[in-house]
Structures are given as structure tokens and as C-alpha cells.
Amino acid sequence: MIAYLEPLKLLIYDERAIPGTSSSGFGGFCECGGVMTQKTWHQNGELKILVSECENCWKIEALVFRGVDVIERENVKSFKRNELRDFLSVILTSTELEAVMNRWNEIEYNYNAYSRAKKRLEEMGLDLEKLMSEIIF
């Protein structure tokens, strides 16, 4: 899954969170015929990845460049503030997600499950506290 966390401008690619630099301007044409606008550029080793959004159907795509060549074009699943919890539910087990939610709501939580969740996200380059502070329920 290629995912995009809108509020943090993070691209999840190869199970790694890659920070982006905001951009604008023409980002190519969508399958629907609409014009795509650049959102962010991400550097992943020697690869540059452009995330663009269609102004017509709101589809979000990632174009992966090596030099000037496009080597991959993929649909991106985008998560807005009110959808970040859905993103966590994809990444974490239900026990881990419950621990994270309980801790956030300041009720009793499973410490081991919480630690596992935090570690898993850290391995992807994600800061759980920062992510939680962006979530809208």
C-alpha cells in the first residue's frame, strides 16, 4: 500500500514514512482527463516521488522518478485528519490500537501492546505521539 498522511505530508512507501516538500503546479493528467496538481515531492534514496492530486476526481497518485524517467505510477490511499485512525487500524493489530486509544483517552491500557505499537510505528519512521496529536475523532 502506498499511503499519504495529509496533515503530516508523509508518504508511506515501502513501509517507510518519507517526509515531503510542498509544491504546486502542473502534475500531469489523470486517467479521467482532469489536470493534476503537485502536492509534495519526496526523496527516497536515489528516487524522487511526486504526489499529485486530480482537480476533477480528487484521485491522488504517486509518480516515482529515477532521474527524469518515470519508473512507477501508483494510486495512493490518502488519509485526512479524521481518517488517521483508519490508517492506524491498518498498521496495528486490534489489541495495539485499543491500547493506543485507551492511553490517549487516559484510561487503563495494555502497556506491552502500547509499546509494540510505538515501536512498530518508529520502525516506519512515524512518531506515535505526533500522529495522535493530529487525529480528529
Ligand SMILES: [Zn+2]
Ligand atoms: Zn481524475
